[in-house]
Amino acid sequence: MLFSKLCGLAVLIPLIHALNPITRRGKYLYDSVTNTRFSFKGVAYQQQGATANDPNDQFAEPSNFLDPLADSAGCKRDLPVLGQLQINAIRTYSVNSTLNHDDCMEAFNNAGIYVVLDLSTPGNSINRAAPEWTTTQLDEYISTINAFLKYDNVLAFNVANEVVAQLDVIPNATEAAPYIKAAARDVKAFLRSKNSTALVSYTSTDGPDTWRQNLFEYLSCDSDATSVDIFGLNNYEWCGDSNFQASYAGTEQTFSISTVPLMFSEFGCVTSPPRLWTEVAALFGPEMNQTWSGGIAFSYFPAEGGYGLVNLTNNNETVVTNEDFARLQAQYANLTLPSTPTEADAGQDVFSACPTPSASIWLASTNLPPTPNDEACQCLEQNAFSCKFIQTNSPQESAIVGELINTACSLLGQNNGSCDPIGGSGITGDYGAISFCDPITKLNYAMSEFFDITNRNPVSCNFDGNATAVPNAPSPTQAQAAASSCLANLAATFTPTSPATSSGSGSNSGPGSSGSTSGGFKTAVTVISLTWVVMISAGLWTLLV
Numbered sequence: 303m304l305f306s307k308l309c310g311l312a313v314l315i316p317l318i319h320a321l322n323p324i325t326r327r328g329k330y331l332y333d334s335v336t337n338t339r340f341s342f343k344g345v346a347y348q349q350q351g352a353t354a355n356d357p358n359d360q361f362a363e364p365s366n367f368l369d370p371l372a373d374s375a376g377c378k379r380d381l382p383v384l385g386q387l388q389i390n391a392i393r394t395y396s397v398n399s400t401l402n403h404d405d406c407m408e409a410f411n412n413a414g415i416y417v418v419l420d421l422s423t424p425g426n427s428i429n430r431a432a433p434e435w436t437t438t439q440l441d442e443y444i445s446t447i448n449a450f451l452k453y454d455n456v457l458a459f460n461v462a463n464e465v466v467a468q469l470d471v472i473p474n475a476t477e478a479a480p481y482i483k484a485a486a487r488d489v490k491a492f493l494r495s496k497n498s499t500a501l502v503s504y505t506s507t508d509g510p511d512t513w514r515q516n517l518f519e520y521l522s523c524d525s526d527a528t529s530v531d532i533f534g535l536n537n538y539e540w541c542g543d544s545n546f547q548a549s550y551a552g553t554e555q556t557f558s559i560s561t562v563p564l565m566f567s568e569f570g571c572v573t574s575p576p577r578l579w580t581e582v583a584a585l586f587g588p589e590m591n592q593t594w595s596g597g598i599a600f601s602y603f604p605a606e607g608g609y610g611l612v613n614l615t616n617n618n619e620t621v622v623t624n625e626d627f628a629r630l631q632a633q634y635a636n637l638t639l640p641s642t643p644t645e646a647d648a649g650q651d652v653f654s655a656c657p658t659p660s661a662s663i664w665l666a667s668t669n670l671p672p673t674p675n676d677e678a679c680q681c682l683e684q685n686a687f688s689c690k691f692i693q694t695n696s697p698q699e700s701a702i703v704g705e706l707i708n709t710a711c712s713l714l715g716q717n718n719g720s721c722d723p724i725g726g727s728g729i730t731g732d733y734g735a736i737s738f739c740d741p742i743t744k745l746n747y748a749m750s751e752f753f754d755i756t757n758r759n760p761v762s763c764n765f766d767g768n769a770t771a772v773p774n775a776p777s778p779t780q781a782q783a784a785a786s787s788c789l790a791n792l793a794a795t796f797t798p799t800s801p802a803t804s805s806g807s808g809s810n811s812g813p814g815s816s817g818s819t820s821g822g823f824k825t826a827v828t829v830i831s832l833t834w835v836v837m838i839s840a841g842l843w844t845l846l847v
């Protein structure tokens with residue numbers, strides 16, 4: 303069925319069988335076979351999920367998602383319409399790795415459409431208010447990568463979207479940057495271990511000049527191993543009937559010094575309708591094309607605020623396009639993609655020194671969090687705990703785990719114990735010895751510490767019925783020795799491998815820490831950092847008596 307639709311499509315778009323890998327050279331992207339320069343002529347492709355109804359969430363994070371790349375009928379319906387836009391890329395924000403994506407990915411591939419795929423989901427994102435980089439997060443990212451490695455047209459895996467914020471918007475919000483860099487490092491190492499040439503990106507919200515300059519410099523500094531291959535800016539500066547000078551000149555100046563390939567990972571301001579999409583000519587034209595590798599118009603599907611280019615009618619079977627769509631179509635149709643510089647002239651990839659921290663604008667250590675280590679966390683689970691959380695796998699579990707970490711850490715603090723080993727700071731660059739473990743392992747650590755510090759008084763391992771003492775638990779001394787052994791000689795960074803399908807510890811079950819701002823860990827770490835200085839203690843478990 304899909305095949306017959308694609309045959310029809312061939313009239314619109316040349317049929318290609320396997321898309322060529324796109325590679326980075328200097329600050330540009332090239333087709334690795336034809337050596338021609340690549341620029342994104344794209345559109346965002348995902349229906350909006352419900353937005354979180356959280357008064358503390360000023361970013362209106364979605365609370366769920368619909369996987370557009372698992373919707374074969376939807377892709378089949380949309381391909382001819384996307385074909386009218388003559389795009390070469392879509393961006394998709396969240397997918398479910400357990401579903402089948404063959405139909406959509408093959409159809410897009412055959413239509414010459416690359417995919418920029420975000421790895422985070424509403425239930426699994428680095429949390430800007432309390433960042434961490436854990437086994438849960440890495441394993442879910444790897445599951446998604448494994449589900450998409452077989453598709454030639456995944457151009458980039460995006461490790462996070464709009465996580466790093468300005469310090470004056472959210473206190474300490476730039477400290478998420480080291481966690482993003484660590485995620486890019488581990489995802490890149492994993493991809494290379496699979497011989498994948500897919501690129502790694504981060505997409506940022508827009509902001510003041512110094513902040514956004516520090517951010518793109520930080521994410522592309524120091525070494526290839528710890529840098530993104532593409533930096534995306536979600537940019538909405540060109541509104542209505544504007545021009546380069548009024549809307550983009552400042553941004554162009556700031557970003558022209560970039561050494562990393564850049565894209566507008568979203569564009570299409572709606573505040574002065576109608577959208578004329580005249581920014582397309584500017585972005586791809588002489589004033590900007592030596593700095594930017596194109597962009598992704600937002601959004602194919604309706605999105606809150608009037609960003610949609612189409613509506614679905616007739617039980618979602620039919621697509622209706624609007625005038626915005628027609629104007630974008632005309633602008634994209636009129637484009638000549640930049641062909642210079644040639645690959646031979648693109649120069650070397652450059653990794654400069656990381657930006658210097660400054661108190662009011664940029665606080666981010668260049669000491670990155672370690673690679674999350676499943677084996678170490680499982681070893682702790684099996685050998686080092688005396689009191690454990692009773693898992694229910696309920697939808698509330700992630701929030702309950704966060705609350706219980708708060709409680710256990712408060713109790714520990716009152717008893718001269720410490721949650722330092724499960725905490726960390728992207729500002730100081732200190733990360734607790736088990737800060738990379740999944741939230742439940744962190745909770746089990748805190749509860750076991752409290753249980754032990756109170757001489758295993760049975761009332762200390764209850765937590766309102768959420769915890770149970772481990773039968774035949776090792777003595778505190780044995781537990782300490784076991785923990786030391788689990789954590790002995792851990793490499794700070796290594797090439798991650800695919801998670802085991804069944805985890806004996808249950809450490810991979812349930813959603814991890816929440817989307818970007820809501821849920822358990824935000825509270826947890828807030829309390830931890832208010833109560834204690836989150837620093838690594840001289841040695842793990844030293845406070846255990």
Ligand SMILES: *[C@@H]1O[C@H](CO)[C@@H](O)[C@H](O)[C@H]1NC(C)=O
Nearest residue numbers: 367397398399400401423425
């Ligand atoms: C992924 O899909 C599976 C199978 O339909 C479903 O059980 C699961 O809840 C989905 N996960 C997410 C995060 O949507």
Ligand SMILES: *[C@@H]1O[C@H](CO)[C@@H](O)[C@H](O)[C@H]1NC(C)=O
Nearest residue numbers: 451492493494495496497498
């Ligand atoms: C990657 O390529 C190398 C060299 O061709 C090969 O030896 C190795 O088996 C490949 N690895 C994978 C995971 O395909």
Ligand SMILES: *[C@@H]1O[C@H](CO)[C@@H](O)[C@H](O)[C@H]1NC(C)=O
Nearest residue numbers: 586587588589591638639640
């Ligand atoms: C891209 O920019 C260069 C340098 O300004 C210019 O010569 C070229 O014509 C531009 N390409 C397109 C397609 O506008």
Ligand SMILES: *[C@@H]1O[C@H](CO)[C@@H](O)[C@H](O)[C@H]1NC(C)=O
Nearest residue numbers: 604610611612613622623624
């Ligand atoms: C979609 O429907 C809404 C509500 O009827 C309308 O305001 C909007 O213009 C429509 N968009 C398109 C793309 O047709």
Ligand SMILES: *[C@@H]1O[C@H](CO)[C@@H](O)[C@H](O)[C@H]1NC(C)=O
Nearest residue numbers: 349368614615616617618619
């Ligand atoms: C159309 O699709 C949306 C999003 O997938 C879904 O919520 C809605 O129920 C669908 N409507 C019909 C009539 O199938």
Ligand SMILES: *[C@@H]1O[C@H](CO)[C@@H](O)[C@H](O)[C@H]1NC(C)=O
Nearest residue numbers: 580583587632633636637638
């Ligand atoms: C098409 O592009 C050319 C060259 O960039 C430009 O001069 C012309 O105004 C554009 N046409 C439209 C309809 O935007």
Ligand SMILES: *[C@@H]1O[C@H](CO)[C@@H](O)[C@H](O)[C@H]1NC(C)=O
Nearest residue numbers: 714715716717718719755847
């Ligand atoms: C905590 O340590 C301080 C100083 O060593 C001591 O005075 C206090 O009694 C201890 N409190 C508890 C609850 O052990």
Ligand SMILES: *[C@@H]1O[C@H](CO)[C@@H](O)[C@H](O)[C@H]1NC(C)=O
Nearest residue numbers: 473474727729730831832836
């Ligand atoms: C910001 O981070 C620093 C260093 O880790 C910490 O001391 C401070 O308490 C944090 N501030 C807030 C508001 O979380």
Ligand SMILES: *[C@@H]1O[C@H](CO)[C@@H](O)[C@H](O)[C@H]1NC(C)=O
Nearest residue numbers: 702705706709765766767768
């Ligand atoms: C577990 O902890 C949560 C959050 O502190 C609490 O609401 C709940 O009553 C506790 N007990 C059980 C059995 O869930």
